[in-house]
Amino acid sequence: MSLVVMKFGGTSVEDPAAIGRTAAIVAGRVALGKQPVVVVSAMAKVTDQLLRAAEAASVGDRTGALAISERLRCRHRDTAAALVKNTANRAALVEVIDEKFDSLDEILRGLAAILELTPRISDLVASYGERISSRIVAAAFCELGLDAAHVDAREVIITDSQFQKAVPQDALIEQRAEVKLRPLTDAGRVPVMGGFIAANEAGVTTTLGRGSDFTGALVGGALSAEAIEIWTDVDGIMSADPRVCPDALRVKVISFEEAAELAYFGAKVLHPATILPAVKKNIPVLVLNSRNAACEGTRITSLAPRCKSPFKSIAVKKKLSIIDVVAGRMLMTHGYMKEIFTVFDKHKCPVDMVSTSEVSVSVTVDSTDKLPAIAADLSRLADVKYEGRKALVCMVGDDIRGQNGIAAQVFTAIRHVNVRMISQGASEINMSFMIDEDDADEAVRSLHAAFFQDPDPAIFDVEARRIP
Numbered sequence: 491m492s493l494v495v496m497k498f499g500g501t502s503v504e505d506p507a508a509i510g511r512t513a514a515i516v517a518g519r520v521a522l523g524k525q526p527v528v529v530v531s532a533m534a535k536v537t538d539q540l541l542r543a544a545e546a547a548s549v550g551d552r553t554g555a556l557a558i559s560e561r562l563r564c565r566h567r568d569t570a571a572a573l574v575k576n577t578a579n580r581a582a583l584v585e586v587i588d589e590k591f592d593s594l595d596e597i598l599r600g601l602a603a604i605l606e607l608t609p610r611i612s613d614l615v616a617s618y619g620e621r622i623s624s625r626i627v628a629a630a631f632c633e634l635g636l637d638a639a640h641v642d643a644r645e646v647i648i649t650d651s652q653f654q655k656a657v658p659q660d661a662l663i664e665q666r667a668e669v670k671l672r673p674l675t676d677a678g679r680v681p682v683m684g685g686f687i688a689a690n691e692a693g694v695t696t697t698l699g700r701g702s703d704f705t706g707a708l709v710g711g712a713l714s715a716e717a718i719e720i721w722t723d724v725d726g727i728m729s730a731d732p733r734v735c736p737d738a739l740r741v742k743v744i745s746f747e748e749a750a751e752l753a754y755f756g757a758k759v760l761h762p763a764t765i766l767p768a769v770k771k772n773i774p775v776l777v778l779n780s781r782n783a784a785c786e787g788t789r790i791t792s793l794a795p796r797c798k799s800p801f802k803s804i805a806v807k808k809k810l811s812i813i814d815v816v817a818g819r820m821l822m823t824h825g826y827m828k829e830i831f832t833v834f835d836k837h838k839c840p841v842d843m844v845s846t847s848e849v850s851v852s853v854t855v856d857s858t859d860k861l862p863a864i865a866a867d868l869s870r871l872a873d874v875k876y877e878g879r880k881a882l883v884c885m886v887g888d889d890i891r892g893q894n895g896i897a898a899q900v901f902t903a904i905r906h907v908n909v910r911m912i913s914q915g916a917s918e919i920n921m922s923f924m925i926d927e928d929d930a931d932e933a934v935r936s937l938h939a940a941f942f943q944d945p946d947p948a949i950f951d952v953e954a955r956r957i958p
């Protein structure tokens with residue numbers, strides 16, 4: 491009995507055709523004797539639109555908010571109608587969709603009356619995307635001959651109460667998975683649940699930050715799955731974002747550690763936290779393309795084979811700011827760093843990269859509206875400047891430290907770009923630097939051209955490049 495968790499991203503459930511492909515992929519696994527547990531995201535772009543509706547309502551734009559909701563209702567109804575031909579099943583599904591949108595509209599009207607959007611309500615509004623998509627996908631699976639059973643993710647993924655970035659409670663999730671999912675898979679049925687959404691122990695809706703990938707990994711960990719499959723719209727983890735760099739190559743195999751660095755530093759293909767539950771139980775993660783299911787994708791494993799090329803992939807994290815804290819020379823005393831980081835801690839602002847000199851400390855953070863407040867607090871310690879529209883380029887590969895002259899090659903490849911900060915991670919597998927956001931895409935293409943001329947065929951899908 492081999493259980494696989496299959497997570498399908500927004501593009502894999504974006505319309506009836508995509509959901510049809512998804513069903514065929516799951517049916518294919520069942521035919522191979524696997525027991526899938528399916529986790530789906532909201533249909534592409536839905537979460538953003540839900541949050542926009544909530545924001546509009548909370549500033550008094552009731553009409554605008556309800557109009558967004560109405561458009562989403564139509565899109566989901568149309569998708570359901572296209573997928574479920576059986577009249578009774580279709581009517582039942584449309585009723586579920588209508589009920590959900592009716593209650594969403596109630597919340598939006600409430601927001602427009604109170605004019606305040608709390609993180610708790612934001613999570614509740616965002617949850618509708620997965621709550622509805624998972625219903626539609628489950629119904630479509632049944633229609634297409636799979637014995638699917640919808641499961642409300644909020645009964646399985648239990649978190650603390652930090653809305654918008656709730657922390658999963660592993661032990662509780664394991665218990666719930668045994669009660670809510672295991673009996674279904676044991677009976678040969680296919681559970682279908684939404685990603686991203688969760689609930690605290692009291693049953694109040696929370697979310698795990700943006701990724702559904704995390705749900706997939708949590709479920710895979712809880713059920714000790716044989717593999718976790720992340721189905722998306724590209725052939726796997728590529729040597730760079732294919733939207734930026736069209737000749738990016740598929741990475742056939744990569745280590746957990748390298749994948750985690752890439753995800754953390756902005757490779758949108760995988761949510762950083764995905765890796766953790768999988769690593770803990772040593773469950774391989776596969777990244778696969780729902781539009782090209784025959785492709786073998788990328789396999790993420792604890793030990794990746796040695797790679798002859800220095801780098802596996804280039805990631806970029808945009809929308810960053812640099813904060814320079816410049817103190818008089820005498821101020822760089824014992825305890826000074828602690829004071830600086832206490833400020834970031836107070837504002838719950840994670841720091842990406844740090845670089846210091848005798849008199850200054852430069853820190854990079856996600857651009858947030860907290861920056862002025864952070865700068866104000868820091869200015870009690872020293873002079874502070876901050877600058878937005880920065881991007882962090884991160885080059886990941888095993889044993890970068892062990893290779894002479896790598897830094898020279900990297901900076902030669904982008905000699906025309908102004909580099910603001912540099913760090914060669916203590917992790918030995920990443921080298922990153924900060925540049926202007928506007929230079930980022932071009933820098934990635936230059937670096938890719940320099941380092942992926944002659945890629946190791948054991949690691950990269952070089953065949954793809956030969957096909958015109």
Ligand code: ADP
Pocket residue numbers: 498499500501502531721722723724726727728729730731732733756757758759760803804
């Ligand atoms: P999903 O909706 O399936 O979760 P995402 O949009 O979150 O999909 O992630 C897939 C996208 O990630 C791809 O379309 C691609 O543009 C982007 N991406 C960024 N970096 C990489 C990379 N190194 N390899 C593959 N895809 C990448």
Ligand code: MG
Pocket residue numbers: 499701702703758759760761
């Ligand atoms: Mg994603």
